[in-house]
Amino acid sequence: xxxxxxxxxxxxxxxxxxxxxxxxxxxxDKTVKLNPMELYNLLPKTxxxxxxxxTCMAFATKLALGDVSPDDCPPLLEAGFEKNLEKIRxxxxxxxxxxxTGIKLDESKCTGCNNCVVVCPVDVAAEPPTSEGKAAMSTDxxxxxxxxxxxxxxxxxxxxxxxxxxxxxxxxxYCCTDAIEIW
Amino acid sequence: xxxxxxxxCSLLCDDVSAEVSGKTVSSLGFCRLGHAHLETAIAHxxxxxxxxxxxxADILTNSKNLLLYGWTHATDEAIKEGVELxxxxxxxxxxxxxxxxxxxxxxxxxxxxxxxxxxxxxNNGEFIIYWGSxxxxxxxxxxxxxxVLPRGEKIPEGIESRTIGVVDVxxxxxxxxxxxxxxxxxxxxxxxxxxxxSELEGKSTIKGKVLGIPGSELIGFVSGLxxxxxxxxxxxGGIINSGNQDANLSGIEKLVEVLRKLGKEAYALPxxxxxxxxxxxxxxxxxxxxxxxxxxxxxxxLVVGDDALAHLPGPAAKALARTQIVYVGAPGGLTDSKAxxxxxxxxxxxxxxxxxxxVDMNKIEFKKWKASxxxxxxxxxxxKLHKLVSKKxx
Numbered sequence: 317x318x319x320x321x322x323x324x325x326x327x328x329x330x331x332x333x334x335x336x337x338x339x340x341x342x343x344x345d346k347t348v349k350l351n352p353m354e355l356y357n358l359l360p361k362t363x364x365x366x367x368x369x370x371t372c373m374a375f376a377t378k379l380a381l382g383d384v385s386p387d388d389c390p391p392l393l394e395a396g397f398e399k400n401l402e403k404i405r406x407x408x409x410x411x412x413x414x415x416x417t418g419i420k421l422d423e424s425k426c427t428g429c430n431n432c433v434v435v436c437p438v439d440v441a442a443e444p445p446t447s448e449g450k451a452a453m454s455t456d457x458x459x460x461x462x463x464x465x466x467x468x469x470x471x472x473x474x475x476x477x478x479x480x481x482x483x484x485x486x487x488x489x490y491c492c493t494d495a496i497e498i499w
Numbered sequence: 500x501x502x503x504x505x506x507x508c509s510l511l512c513d514d515v516s517a518e519v520s521g522k523t524v525s526s527l528g529f530c531r532l533g534h535a536h537l538e539t540a541i542a543h544x545x546x547x548x549x550x551x552x553x554x555x556a557d558i559l560t561n562s563k564n565l566l567l568y569g570w571t572h573a574t575d576e577a578i579k580e581g582v583e584l585x586x587x588x589x590x591x592x593x594x595x596x597x598x599x600x601x602x603x604x605x606x607x608x609x610x611x612x613x614x615x616x617x618x619x620x621x622n623n624g625e626f627i628i629y630w631g632s633x634x635x636x637x638x639x640x641x642x643x644x645x646x647v648l649p650r651g652e653k654i655p656e657g658i659e660s661r662t663i664g665v666v667d668v669x670x671x672x673x674x675x676x677x678x679x680x681x682x683x684x685x686x687x688x689x690x691x692x693x694x695x696x697s698e699l700e701g702k703s704t705i706k707g708k709v710l711g712i713p714g715s716e717l718i719g720f721v722s723g724l725x726x727x728x729x730x731x732x733x734x735x736g737g738i739i740n741s742g743n744q745d746a747n748l749s750g751i752e753k754l755v756e757v758l759r760k761l762g763k764e765a766y767a768l769p770x771x772x773x774x775x776x777x778x779x780x781x782x783x784x785x786x787x788x789x790x791x792x793x794x795x796x797x798x799x800x801l802v803v804g805d806d807a808l809a810h811l812p813g814p815a816a817k818a819l820a821r822t823q824i825v826y827v828g829a830p831g832g833l834t835d836s837k838a839x840x841x842x843x844x845x846x847x848x849x850x851x852x853x854x855x856x857x858v859d860m861n862k863i864e865f866k867k868w869k870a871s872x873x874x875x876x877x878x879x880x881x882x883k884l885h886k887l888v889s890k891k892x893x
Contacts, residue, residue, distance in 0.1 A: 428530035429635065430643040431676075435658060440650075447657070449621060449640075449649030450514045451528025453500070463526055464534025490648065490658065492635035492672040 565590030569805030593788025631737020692750030
């Protein structure tokens with residue numbers, strides 16, 4: 317099934333009529349919002365400094381953002397923490413698959429300001445003039461403003477998806493009208 | 500798709516494309532405001548003005564005290580024709596930019612070389628401050644094209660290389676991308692500017708909350724100014740329409756000068772929304788026509804490119820409605836429907852020639868495209884009126 321067909325099918329089966337009009341792009345069917353404190357409570361809390369974030373709280377925050385995996389915590393892999401490790405793996409599993417993250421662009425809120433086009437690193441690489449604030453004209457960018465409203469024309473190029481799987485949310489961060497929502 | 504120039508607002512975006520196929524208009528890069536403007540311009544049905552010109556010329560020639568009004572949506576060429584027409588008819592050339600903007604532009608802040616063009620801001624602007632202006636509501640592409648997000652010569656990482664400050668009397672959408680968000684009580688801009696200037700001059704006055712703003716927030720804001728090599732302040736309606744315009748502008752002027760004394764680059768630029776406010780400001784002195792309209796001084800008005808009856812304050816609009824109105828501009832609106840003679844003209848975005856003046860005073864030329872029509876151009880209509888009036892007076 318093509319991605320576009322998937323979107324249409326999803327919209328028809330999951331969303332009500334009103335949402336269908338406003339929701340232009342949707343990827344996946346799970347909302348993943350992890351609480352760092354919940355994850356922290358399952359960690360060994362030794363602050364052993366063996367991981368890159370150095371402290372357990374920092375590790376829990378990065379875990380919630382999808383920047384590290386449970387296997388990056390050496391003490392968690394030791395005997396005695398099996399249940400905690402299993403629980404954490406269950407909690408973060410949806411984030412490790414592409415289907416578990418998504419971008420929603422609400423047309424009714426979009427003013428076509430081009431902020432998403434200019435701030436998106438993928439767009440800048442695909443069409444360099446956008447880095448200087450120019451509007452996107454090609455079909456190679458993630459975002460393009462068409463008829464006064466931003467459209468996600470190549471969601472699969474977004475850095476949040478494989479192979480990059482980066483926790484990038486610049487488009488959401490600089491969308492002044494909150495038209496873009498990432499989860 | 501063809502590259503054209505949008506005249507939906509004063510940014511006059513020249514990096515956008517559009518095409519018309521039957522009744523369908525498609526565009527790339529236009530903001531919502533610009534696309535709506537383009538759709539409206541395409542939908543207008545313009546009839547030949549020739550039959551109405553004679554009657555309009557009669558009304559103008561017979562007027563005892565003529566007002567030529569509007570102009571903020573007309574091209575520079577049309578404004579030039581209007582100024583000439585005002586001279587031969589001894590009429591008063593007034594504009595909707597008189598409502599605050601003209602006064603702001605006549606303030607010394609704009610005679611001291613404190614402004615700069617937007618391309619320079621994109622390449623060098625390090626600390627961008629929106630003071631009393633909210634581009635996310637009016638000049639949608641201002642942050643993405645010039646001031647906040649784009650990369651420039653000295654701004655290699657775009658937003659990561661800049662600091663953004665927003666000062667306003669309310670929470671605004673632009674604040675979402677700001678590092679410094681300052682909400683101040685209405686009418687206290689000048690006072691806040693004084694405090695910031697004192698702090699920059701080393702006379703520390705911030706001891707705790709100031710004007711309801713936490714001291715730490717203000718000190719952070721001042722520290723941002725001290726760290727920045729190039730600060731640009733974009734002032735808007737909050738500064739010029741708060742009833743304390745002179746003091747506010749003087750405060751911004753002083754802030755820019757103090758930063759320059761500290762060896763920093765600093766500039767102040769206005770954020771006027773109307774498409775060609777700057778074109779009309781360039782063409783006219785700082786004389787204000789609002790009081791003269793309200794006093795009922797004029798018996799006839801030639802209104803060009805603006806729906807003046809809808810936009811003027813109540814008493815001025817009522818006084819204007821009592822005059823004989825000759826309207827030249829896009830179809831629709833209150834002024835068009837109330838006018839004694841209405842001559843409809845094609846929007847400059849479709850004419851595809853002539854020019855307007857961008858908000859930073861740079862001239863932007865319109866571009867010809869497939870949908871271009873030259874059947875009723877405002878400047879041509881004014882030139883024909885000019886000739887007819889001259890003939891009748893002779």
